[in-house]
Amino acid sequence: EPEVTQTPSHQVTQMGQEVILRCVPISNHLYFYWYRQILGQKVEFLVSFYNNEISEKSEIFDDQFSVERPDGSNFTLKIRSTKLEDSAMYFCASTLVGTGGYNEQFFGPGTRLTVL
Amino acid sequence: DAKTTQPTSMDCAEGRAANLPCNHSTISGNEYVYWYRQIHSQGPQYIIHGLKNNETNEMASLIITEDRKSSTLILPHATLRDTAVYYCIVLNNAGNMLTFGGGTRLMVKP
Numbered sequence: 001e002p003e004v005t006q007t008p009s010h011q012v013t014q015m016g017q018e019v020i021l022r023c024v025p026i027s028n029h030l031y032f033y034w035y036r037q038i039l040g041q042k043v044e045f046l047v048s049f050y051n052n053e054i055s056e057k058s059e060i061f062d063d064q065f066s067v068e069r070p071d072g073s074n075f076t077l078k079i080r081s082t083k084l085e086d087s088a089m090y091f092c093a094s095t096l097v098g099t100g101g102y103n104e105q106f107f108g109p110g111t112r113l114t115v116l
Numbered sequence: 117d118a119k120t121t122q123p124t125s126m127d128c129a130e131g132r133a134a135n136l137p138c139n140h141s142t143i144s145g146n147e148y149v150y151w152y153r154q155i156h157s158q159g160p161q162y163i164i165h166g167l168k169n170n171e172t173n174e175m176a177s178l179i180i181t182e183d184r185k186s187s188t189l190i191l192p193h194a195t196l197r198d199t200a201v202y203y204c205i206v207l208n209n210a211g212n213m214l215t216f217g218g219g220t221r222l223m224v225k226p
Contacts, residue, residue, distance in 0.1 A: 004159075033213070043160060043203075043216040056212050091159045100148050100207045101167065105214060107159030 002026045004108035006092050012114045013082055021077045021111045023092030031098035032075045033105060034067065036060070036088040043091070049075065050098060082115045089113075120204045125221040128198075134191040136220050138204030141185040147208045149180060151189045152216075153200040160203065160216070163189065194224045 005024045013019050025032050034046040047057040049067055066078045075094075079086055089112050093105040121139040128134040140149065150165040164171055164178045166187070171178045177190040191198055203219040 031212070035214075037157075042218060043154070043214075045213040045215065048212045058213070089157060093159070098212050099210060100146070101165075103148075103150070103207055103212070103214075104162045104165070105160075107161065110157070110159050 002106075004092055004094055004106050006090075006108035006111050008111060009109065010112045010114070012116065015084060015115055016081050019079050019082055019113065021079075021090050021092075021113070023075045023077070023108055024073050025075055025092065025094030026096075026106055027073070029094035029096050029106070031055075031095045032067075032069070033093040033095075034077045035091045035093065035107075037091065037110075038085075038088045046077070046090075048098070055098070079113075082113075084115050087113055087115045120206055120217055122202075122204055122217065122220045124218065125223065127223045127225055128191075128194045130196060130224055130226050131193055134189075134194040134198065134222055134224070136189040136191075136202050136204075136222065137186065138189070139186045140204070140206050143184050143206055144208070147206045149178065149184075149187050150205045150207055150214070151176070151178065152203045152205065152214070154203070154219070155197075155200040160214075163202075165207075194222075196224050196226065198222065199224045 032049045037043045047061045048055045089110045091110045092108045095105045151163040152160040154160045166178045180187045201219040
């Protein structure tokens with residue numbers, strides 16, 4: 001069964017450093033998402049991406065964050081200058097159709113980001 | 117999107133049906149009810165969704181009341197592997213992002 005993959009599984013970085021989290025969505029999917037979950041808290045939406053541009057983003061997704069689909073398979077989340085509060089599990093998701101009735105999102109296993 | 121209310125936690129005996137309720141009294145006509153679950157820090161997993169009619173798939177059944185103000189997710193024969201947090205999410209037709217609440221922590225006990 002096709003699945004979303006994410007690398008690395010765990011990333012440790014120093015505060016102020018840039019990190020890139022990588023995702024390979026399911027191959028024929030068209031909509032891509034990043035969510036995050038701070039330990040013990042809810043899963044929070046960050047951004048959705050379709051047709052090579054951001055379609056929605058949350059208040060969390062500020063100028064320190066960016067997303068890119070550099071080739072036909074990868075989808076990346078970059079945090080430009082990490083803060084302690086960016087420590088969280090980051091989940092990538094993808095879906096074939098992005099509208100309400102067909103929005104079965106497939107999630108990856110997540111990347112645990114630890115900022116020291 | 118409409119807000120949902122779920123019990124914080126529930127227990128279920130292994131092999132019995134688990135019935136997880138969700139209240140979405142402000143749901144509007146073009147909003148769908150989605151259920152996801154998250155097994156201990158793994159990525160959320162889609163279970164089922166519906167608009168008006170009851171739905172069934174290999175994982176679960178979804179019963180939506182006639183007025184659509186509440187729904188119940190049914191896991192017909194719960195196993196220990198079904199221990200997870202279950203999220204009920206309402207999504208409109210143009211909806212894109214999933215808004216996760218606190219969900220229901222289901223503990224399946226032997």
